[in-house]
Amino acid sequence: MAEKSDLPQGTLDLLILKVVALGPVHGYAIAQRLEQVSRGVVQVPQGSLYPALHRLENRGLLAADWEETESGREAKFYRLTRKGRTQLETEAASWQRLIDAVGLVLKLSEGGAE
């Protein structure tokens, strides 16, 4: 198993939005997918996943419906609202900018700043 990293503040929301953007999905699947896609690097504490989902739903970025799963059980499926999609785009863009900037800084060779 690869080394695990703590999630930086505020990134959980972004990751959730991205996962949900792929199509309606329930809470457990979100947790699984996050773990799979990040190859186990990002491990979401499941206890904080649900409050985050409810917060996003409360802010109108996510909407939820109760639907049947393949196995025939009722589950709460989250999907992205239009507001959520806009939010995802701006947050993803600013995240990308941040990463680029941090990468640039890290690429400086020692003493090269002189």
Add this chain to the structure above:
Amino acid sequence: MNWWQRLLRRRKMEDQLEKELRFHLDEHASELIARGLSPDEARRRARLALGGPEQVKENCRVARGMRWLEDLLQDFRYAIRMLQKQPGFAVVALLTLALGIGATTVMFTLINGVLLKPLPFLDADKLVAVNGQSDRWNAEIFGEQNVAYLDFIDCARESRSLAIAAALYTGGTVSEPGEPEYVDLREISSGLFSVLRVPIVQGRSFLPEEDRQGAAPVAILGSGFWQRHFTGGDAVGSSVILDGKRYAVVGIAPAGLKLFGDEADIYTPVGQDTARYLRNRAAHPMHVVGRLQPGRTLSQAQSELAVLGHHLAEQFPDTNAGRTFQVRSLRPNVGNVGSKLWLLLGAVGLVLLVACVNVASLLLARAVSRERELAMRAALGASRGRLVRQCLTESAMLGLAGGLLGVLIAADGIRPFVQVWPGALPRAEEVRLDWHVLLFAFGVSTLSGLLFGLAPALRAPFSNLEQKLRTGARSIAGSSRRLHGIFVISEIALAIILLVSAGMLGRTLLHLSSLDAGVDVRNVLVTRMALSPATLADPAKTRAAWKDVLARARNVPGVQSVATVDTFPMRAGDNEEGYWTSADVPPTNKLPFALLTSVSPDYLNVMRIPLRRGRFFDDHDTLESTPVIVIDEVLAQNAFGTQDPVGKRLWIPDMGYGGNVFEIVGVVGHVRHWGLAGDDQAKVRAQIYYPFAQLPDGFMHRWSELMSIAVRTEIPPLSALASLRSELKGVAGDQVLYEVRTMEQLASESLAEQRFLSLLFGIFAGLALLLACIGIYGVLAYLTGQRVPEIGVRMALGATARDVIRLVLRQSLGMVFGGIAVGIVTALAAGRLLMHTVDGMQSNEPSTLILTIPVLVFAALLASSGPALRASRVDPVTALRQD
């Protein structure tokens, strides 16, 4: 979703949250089982991965922003439990608040109905009043000037921005159907009902062609008259005989229609009236109202009417020079009742404040004894905000519950209160509980709750938690002593304001009742009288009829003397004219004014007004002899100083006869025309009497419409009324007496307002005093209770019971005198307010203070004696062992 929707769906929300988490656990567990774990182990791991389900749920609730709501409900339940545990406290607090809020709500209901509500007409904000304006008119004395009928006709025709209508106040005798009755008559222009948008309930309004001379006489009946004379049955199509003329009834006005003042009995078209003064642009009898045309503004109407007035002044310089019109929004006319209502609201507001302070000190005493509980909760992790909020929830709940009770009290109390209001409250029919009042009561309750809850709430402990937890509640009382002192001081101060005000009012009432009215009010009956309409057409007949009335009345058993008089002291209605002592009379608005009264010779005997100099009128003063007048001593002093006025002459430019010059033949004592209370401040006090017999024929009709008779009796005056009525009803049986009063009633009514205010202030002051005493008792009992160990030590060291009593009383008196000092300063300011508001108010003299302070100190000592005695009986041994 709104928070309240969420509150409604709270249960569903909880269920779904539960279901969602269970689904998660099941999915996770079944996946683990598929990987080969045993079912039990799989469930255990799944649960471990998710974390404590309650914790997760709580975090989800916080994330949804539901937390404060949950807290509120929790605080609410907690507050109810606390109150249930201390029913005595709850009952005292609730009753105190209910009284305070109830009284405040009653006063606000009055203010809302009388002052704040718009007029009860459709789109009342578009209605305006049109008044005359002239530089010769002294609005200070006469109020707003009305409009000449012909000027009104011109304005109504020319104005583009206003639809205007007019009404004229008159009266008349209805002789059919039913008993003859003198009625309140309004002659109106045909458009009045449509301008006001008042619907006619039966029949129709007047047509424009009926509003002209020579048209067939038609009438609209007022609702009250219709009920009295037709018992509410079919009236449209029948007729009434008014002043001897038959009018066809075409409509019934809606009930409760009050245009200007009281509900009218009958409306007739003013255009049919042939009276000469209606054709004279110098006479201004019409009340004019208007409605802004769609899209027009008040200022457009103002400038348009000003221009119209200017044109009329150019066209008719003799009568209209310097004269124009004023337009303003139509407001209900409630006289000077407003300042009294606000004054009373202020007074009950003070009572409510005392109540709040009282509850606050009770709460504080409780909070101090709960300090350990609160410290414990703080130690367990409750935030400061959370504890403060909990205390405030508790007090807000108390406030709201008290408010609810208060509104119930107000709902019951408002009617009786309106009925005891002296001299009929204007717009009383508008006074009722509505949502404005409920909103006010809700606001006041919440505010009170926060007010009395704040001090205890802010005391919620945060420093030295550990120390507070370790010590007993008793040893930490020192810090709250000062706060308690402040409460007592403010209660006393508030009570002082009310006590001193009540004292001032009471003294004023005593002073005013002892005043000499200038007339002997005992055994005098005064009543308006309407002659038979048949006699009014001919002046000679009218004179003879009045002579006949006097002669007949004199023969009624029990009657001593009788006189005719046009205006009465202490009753509404007066006639004011400017006068001058030489022939070069300045313009009217520069003249001094006097009250003019037209009387028959016996008036002086009936009223027993003292004759100071010269003579009063006799039967030799007739149309043929020199026009004479008698003045009162105020006018004599104002106009002639120390000279003897008898034989001198007065110029009264608007009298309209005798060349406007009159010889003074006598001086009589001053009569308090404006009532016992109001006369000293009245703008016009000087008085002139002139003989009714010298009034020229042209005035005879108008004067006879307003005439009254005054009768001095040897028996109780009202017992002579029946025989007077039957003796004076005339040949045709259509002469009536109306508005019957005794002078004693009038004198007493002239003080009704002062009596009423001093009664109310007395009640309020008593309430405040009672509440303050309860407050002092509670605070002292509490503080003394806290000092039991200290007292024990003192007694063990040799203090006697007397020393202990002195110790407690000294503490109490310290607070009481602090309160008195603050209170007196404020009471002086309140006294000045009273002087502005109440007629005849006596200035604040030391005697009022000297009288009220002992009352208060005595009450305070009484309230403190219980705790003091209890303290003196402390057994030192038990006290020392107690902690």
